[in-house]
Amino acid sequence: MPKVGMEPVRRKALVDAAMRVIGDHGSLTVTMSEIAKQAGVSPALAHHYFGSKEQLLIETVRVHLQRLRDSVVTALREAKSPRDKLSAVIRVSFQADQFAPETIAAWLAFYAEAQRSEETRRFLVIYARRLHSNLVANLKALCPAGDAARIAEGAAAMIDGLYIRQSLRSAPISTEASIALTEDYLTTNLNALKG
Amino acid sequence: MPKVGMEPVRRKALVDAAMRVIGDHGSLTVTMSEIAKQAGVSPALAHHYFGSKEQLLIETVRVHLQRLRDSVVTALREAKSPRDKLSAVIRVSFQADQFAPETIAAWLAFYAEAQRSEETRRFLVIYARRLHSNLVANLKALCPAGDAARIAEGAAAMIDGLYIRQSLRSAPISTEASIALTEDYLTTNLNALKG
DNA sequence: TTTTATTGATTGATCAGTCAATCAAAAATA
DNA sequence: TATTTTTGATTGACTGATCAATCAATAAAA
Numbered sequence: 506m507p508k509v510g511m512e513p514v515r516r517k518a519l520v521d522a523a524m525r526v527i528g529d530h531g532s533l534t535v536t537m538s539e540i541a542k543q544a545g546v547s548p549a550l551a552h553h554y555f556g557s558k559e560q561l562l563i564e565t566v567r568v569h570l571q572r573l574r575d576s577v578v579t580a581l582r583e584a585k586s587p588r589d590k591l592s593a594v595i596r597v598s599f600q601a602d603q604f605a606p607e608t609i610a611a612w613l614a615f616y617a618e619a620q621r622s623e624e625t626r627r628f629l630v631i632y633a634r635r636l637h638s639n640l641v642a643n644l645k646a647l648c649p650a651g652d653a654a655r656i657a658e659g660a661a662a663m664i665d666g667l668y669i670r671q672s673l674r675s676a677p678i679s680t681e682a683s684i685a686l687t688e689d690y691l692t693t694n695l696n697a698l699k700g
Numbered sequence: 701m702p703k704v705g706m707e708p709v710r711r712k713a714l715v716d717a718a719m720r721v722i723g724d725h726g727s728l729t730v731t732m733s734e735i736a737k738q739a740g741v742s743p744a745l746a747h748h749y750f751g752s753k754e755q756l757l758i759e760t761v762r763v764h765l766q767r768l769r770d771s772v773v774t775a776l777r778e779a780k781s782p783r784d785k786l787s788a789v790i791r792v793s794f795q796a797d798q799f800a801p802e803t804i805a806a807w808l809a810f811y812a813e814a815q816r817s818e819e820t821r822r823f824l825v826i827y828a829r830r831l832h833s834n835l836v837a838n839l840k841a842l843c844p845a846g847d848a849a850r851i852a853e854g855a856a857a858m859i860d861g862l863y864i865r866q867s868l869r870s871a872p873i874s875t876e877a878s879i880a881l882t883e884d885y886l887t888t889n890l891n892a893l894k895g
Numbered sequence: 896t897t898t899t900a901t902t903g904a905t906t907g908a909t910c911a912g913t914c915a916a917t918c919a920a921a922a923a924t925a
Numbered sequence: 926t927a928t929t930t931t932t933g934a935t936t937g938a939c940t941g942a943t944c945a946a947t948c949a950a951t952a953a954a955a
Binding site: 704706707710741742744745748798878 | 898899900901902903
């Protein structure tokens with residue numbers, strides 16, 4: 506069975522398994538055994554490749570934020586006007602796989618972890634900054650810089666807030682409604698400036 | 701040393717200690733020992749009064765949400781007009797003790813816990829509903845019901861989102877700026893309807 | 896004396912992390 | 926080509942630490 510070149514395959518499998526298990530469990534207090542089992546390998550192998558549970562979790566955050574970033578980049582490239590690019594950023598934030606309850610649960614767990622893990626925090630800060638700067642950059646084409654910064658803060662907060670509220674699964678808001686609410690925030694603010 | 705009537709004193713001390721330790725630690729993976737130590741009693745006593753760690757944590761959520769509720773009720777009573785009441789709800793949400801990094805960290809941990817603990821989730825859902833309904837009730841006096849519901853969703857999301865972003869402690873937003881952003885959201889939306 | 900408050904000592908379970916051993920593919924050598 | 930050596934992949938079994946939970950014992954008040 507052992508074949509050469511398994512490392513990248515196993516790493517990916519373990520990182521994906523970690524996200525799934527964490528999402529299902531809704532917490533980072535998952536065992537290496539559970540993750541390894543989900544990935545179809547022994548716990549020892551997970552340690553072999555990642556050194557520690559903490560490192561595996563950090564890698565999990567990193568890889569998944571990288572994927573999210575790739576989605577945003579693609580969507581931005583397809584959008585032409587600044588206004589379309591703003592919509593693209595919003596759309597990706599709420600896209601199906603991101604907005605699935607397990608995914609939201611996992612992100613929530615990572616935000617909590619960021620209180621203790623400097624490295625986890627660093628990655629989430631980068632995500633937050635990127636979201637903010639994507640919004641600002643395109644807003645600047647539509648309104649003065651000062652307003653752009655303010656509107657971007659508000660929009661970013663609204664996006665994150667819709668996630669949190671979604672995590673409680675009471676009165677769940679649809680993807681479309683979340684997008685509409687955020688779009689509406691932008692439109693109303695931009696119109697208010699024009700008026 | 702043992703005096704009669706200590707139960708309520710100890711319960712309060714333990715619940716407060718739990719919130720503090722969880723806030724400092726940024727996670728619910730705190731030991732009963734740490735909490736008990738912080739409260740100045742033995743771990744065994746914590747178990748004596750609460751039965752289990754889980755129950756202590758649930759009580760901690762309940763008590764602290766109850767206090768938050770009391771603050772809101774008081775602030776609402778002092779405000780006269782619907783618009784003032786909206787401002788009161790916002791102000792309390794961001795008031796100093798709520799917006800302290802340790803408090804935010806603790807709430808974040810509880811949100812994560814809500815994924816697993818039905819009872820914790822229930823309390824947080826009640827808080828979310830209360831926030832929403834306080835907003836809707838007063839918005840209805842200022843705009844049509846449909847718009848009130850929508851604006852309330854947006855405002856609640858923005859409040860929760862500002863918390864999350866604050867938890868990352870990068871580019872921290874001041875209490876005043878957070879209040880201003882949320883107030884601005886309401887004002888802009890209400891003006892847009894009038895115009 | 897009975898009841899309430901309190902703790903030290905202990906237990907049992909859980910887990911992260913380690914390690915020595917195995918297995919099979921690949922590379923080197925004959 | 927056949928044989929040997931090396932190396933990467935993999936695991937079962939084990940260890941040490943941590944921690945929630947229990948309990949019997951003590952001390953003070955009622």
